[in-house]
Amino acid sequence: MRREGSAFQGLGVVMLKELSDHLTSVRMRVLEWLVVLVALAALYGAIQQIKDTTAEDPFLFLRLFTTSRDPLPSFVSFLSFLVPLMAIGLGFDSVNSEHNRRTLSRILAQPIYRDALLFGKFLAGLVTLSISLITLWLLVIGLGLLLIGVPPGAEEIARSFVFLVVTIIYAGVWLALALLFSILFRSAATAALVTLGIWLFFTFIWPVLAGAVAQIIVPPDPRYAALGLQTPGTAVLEQILARLSPSTLFAETVVALLDPTTRALGPIYLSQLQGAVLGSPLPLGESVLIAWPQIVGMIASAIVLFVIGYVVFQRQEVRA
Amino acid sequence: MSGDLVIEAKGLTKNYGRAAAVDHISFTVDRGEIFGLLGPNGAGKTTTILMLLGLTDISDGEVSVLGFNPAREPLSVKRRVGYLPDTVGFYDQLTAADNLRYTARLIGFKANEREKRIMNALDRVGLFEFADKRVGTFSRGMRQRLGLAEILMKGAQVAILDEPTSGLDPHATAELLGVIRTFKAEGVSVLLSSHLLDRVQSVCDRVALFSGGHIALMGSVPDLGRQVLGGGYVVDIEADGAGLAERLALIPGVSGVETTGIGKVRLHADRDVRPEAAAEVVAMHGRLKYLGVQEPSLEAIYTRYFEARPDEVMKEGTRHAA
Numbered sequence: 267m268r269r270e271g272s273a274f275q276g277l278g279v280v281m282l283k284e285l286s287d288h289l290t291s292v293r294m295r296v297l298e299w300l301v302v303l304v305a306l307a308a309l310y311g312a313i314q315q316i317k318d319t320t321a322e323d324p325f326l327f328l329r330l331f332t333t334s335r336d337p338l339p340s341f342v343s344f345l346s347f348l349v350p351l352m353a354i355g356l357g358f359d360s361v362n363s364e365h366n367r368r369t370l371s372r373i374l375a376q377p378i379y380r381d382a383l384l385f386g387k388f389l390a391g392l393v394t395l396s397i398s399l400i401t402l403w404l405l406v407i408g409l410g411l412l413l414i415g416v417p418p419g420a421e422e423i424a425r426s427f428v429f430l431v432v433t434i435i436y437a438g439v440w441l442a443l444a445l446l447f448s449i450l451f452r453s454a455a456t457a458a459l460v461t462l463g464i465w466l467f468f469t470f471i472w473p474v475l476a477g478a479v480a481q482i483i484v485p486p487d488p489r490y491a492a493l494g495l496q497t498p499g500t501a502v503l504e505q506i507l508a509r510l511s512p513s514t515l516f517a518e519t520v521v522a523l524l525d526p527t528t529r530a531l532g533p534i535y536l537s538q539l540q541g542a543v544l545g546s547p548l549p550l551g552e553s554v555l556i557a558w559p560q561i562v563g564m565i566a567s568a569i570v571l572f573v574i575g576y577v578v579f580q581r582q583e584v585r586a
Numbered sequence: 587m588s589g590d591l592v593i594e595a596k597g598l599t600k601n602y603g604r605a606a607a608v609d610h611i612s613f614t615v616d617r618g619e620i621f622g623l624l625g626p627n628g629a630g631k632t633t634t635i636l637m638l639l640g641l642t643d644i645s646d647g648e649v650s651v652l653g654f655n656p657a658r659e660p661l662s663v664k665r666r667v668g669y670l671p672d673t674v675g676f677y678d679q680l681t682a683a684d685n686l687r688y689t690a691r692l693i694g695f696k697a698n699e700r701e702k703r704i705m706n707a708l709d710r711v712g713l714f715e716f717a718d719k720r721v722g723t724f725s726r727g728m729r730q731r732l733g734l735a736e737i738l739m740k741g742a743q744v745a746i747l748d749e750p751t752s753g754l755d756p757h758a759t760a761e762l763l764g765v766i767r768t769f770k771a772e773g774v775s776v777l778l779s780s781h782l783l784d785r786v787q788s789v790c791d792r793v794a795l796f797s798g799g800h801i802a803l804m805g806s807v808p809d810l811g812r813q814v815l816g817g818g819y820v821v822d823i824e825a826d827g828a829g830l831a832e833r834l835a836l837i838p839g840v841s842g843v844e845t846t847g848i849g850k851v852r853l854h855a856d857r858d859v860r861p862e863a864a865a866e867v868v869a870m871h872g873r874l875k876y877l878g879v880q881e882p883s884l885e886a887i888y889t890r891y892f893e894a895r896p897d898e899v900m901k902e903g904t905r906h907a908a
Contacts, residue, residue: 271661
């Protein structure tokens with residue numbers, strides 16, 4: 267049985283309306299200022315640090331993103347912390363608020379499918395996040411130019427641009443999660459708390475837990491322990507478990523992209539290092555290739571989360 | 587199918603798990619008719635409406651709205667049918683006109699047509715001067731009227747209104763019913779649901795009484811009255827005069843006489859015997875103070891019908907409200 271007409275009829279209208287809601291909302295303004303101020307503080311710290319310890323670094327500009335100066339964490343760590351917060355802030359009440367305002371049945375009684383409403387909401391959230399992140403990215407590059415005074419090379423711009431795209435994808439993962447819970451829970455407060463709980467769990471608790479779980483499943487070999495080394499089996503399992511968290515995937519991708527000398531993510535054997543010129547940078551393509559599984563993993567989890575939400579939303583009763 | 591039927595439902599059924607919320611109901615709505623779905627909360631009225639709009643799956647049966655199947659061709663149905671949900675909601679931070687603009691864009695009206703339609707619609711429901719006010723400041727009655735404005739703007743051929751008058755004060759209700767009557771005048775069919783019987787009675791051409799997922803009774807209010815209340819007329823008379831009751835009992839067609847108070851008599855008859863009764867009182871030089879025939883009220887029909895079938899009412903009591 268084929269449905270009549272296009273599933274995307276009305277998509278543009280819904281997206282533009284949601285986008286204008288986002289951009290004019292107080293919530294968005296607060297989040298934007300939070301991100302900008304915090305990022306500027308991190309950037310300032312990084313620039314001070316770079317000025318103090320300038321060495322012959324071919325990728326000075328990329329250091330802007332990753333260098334930290336106590337007590338502030340680096341720009342990247344701030345971003346990996348704040349981007350999910352922003353995404354959750356935009357998404358946690360997108361569907362349940364329509365229920366609670368009792369606008370859902372009225373809107374769905376117009377000639378559009380539910381698909382358009384959900385896609386429109388997701389896209390509007392993603393576009394809003396992209397606008398903020400692009401602005402932030404341009405701000406960082408501009409300030410870097412002004413304060414360091416060294417123009418970035420093409421390679422550095424390319425790398426930081428890929429980093430921007432990856433950050434948007436990472437935001438998409440959390441946006442999809444927030445959207446899913448806004449469909450599952452009628453109460454916006456419940457949806458927000460659950461989404462934030464999951465984010466806290468995957469960002470702070472899971473990395474620690476992954477190590478513990480790995481040690482239970484594959485107990486460390488005392489011979490390795492005697493040498494002060496990690497047992498390979500345990501280390502590999504720990505990494506596999508840790509990579510279930512989008513935060514880990516993002517962190518690994520960022521390391522590969524912003525530090526061109528990264529040759530592998532995770533444990534490597536000495537045999538694999540044979541013939542490698544340690545400390546020499548890889549070309550951008552190679553770096554992207556190293557992080558490719560992580561990037562695909564993030565895209566896939568965003569899609570899976572969205573699809574679950576989509577299926578639930580299609581089957582949900584519209585009555586309040 | 588006759589060309590004048592806008593809604594045709596046959597054996598329409600909706601199951602939630604094993605319980606049937608709507609159980610094999612059939613009804614038709616003609617062009618330009620106001621059809622009322624009446625019944626207590628949880629009787630299946632809203633579910634029926636959602637099935638007509640294709641907003642919920644149909645478990646069994648057939649339904650056609652303006653010749654389209656809502657399950658297969660929901661866009662064609664929703665383009666032609668206006669819907670006012672139970673306690674309609676709008677985006678509070680937007681103005682009345684902006685809310686309608688969003689809907690108009692979703693429907694796909696062109697920009698110049700959009701503004702004309704919106705302003706016309708707001709004017710007709712008396713919200714023109716509130717077009718640029720935020721809906722957050724609107725009273726409940728104004729929101730309901732804005733909901734009707736949306737249907738007017740859409741140019742719908744069928745208006746489906748779910749509990750349009752619930753929670754409104756008498757003045758707001760009267761205004762709303764006034765707008766609903768203008769729908770009929772324009773040949774728009776109206777399907778409205780309500781649990782407030784007496785208010786709905788005044789606008790509906792035909793009604794269907796819902797009970798526990800079934801249509802218990804269907805027809806025009808006077809028809810139902812005859813069907814349920816025994817087809818008789820009840821005439822109340824208040825007059826002075828000795829032996830009044832005895833003389834009135836002799837009027838042809840009167841089947842029973844009750845004395846309901848001092849000088850008060852109630853006649854049961856198979857036709858309207860008011861003229862004869864008045865003539866009798868005058869003939870015996872009595873002073874006629876009151877003479878009235880009881881119109882069959884939906885309330886009375888409803889109560890009488892379910893008094894006769896207490897088991898159905900019991901069954902309903904266990905059903906949770908919608």
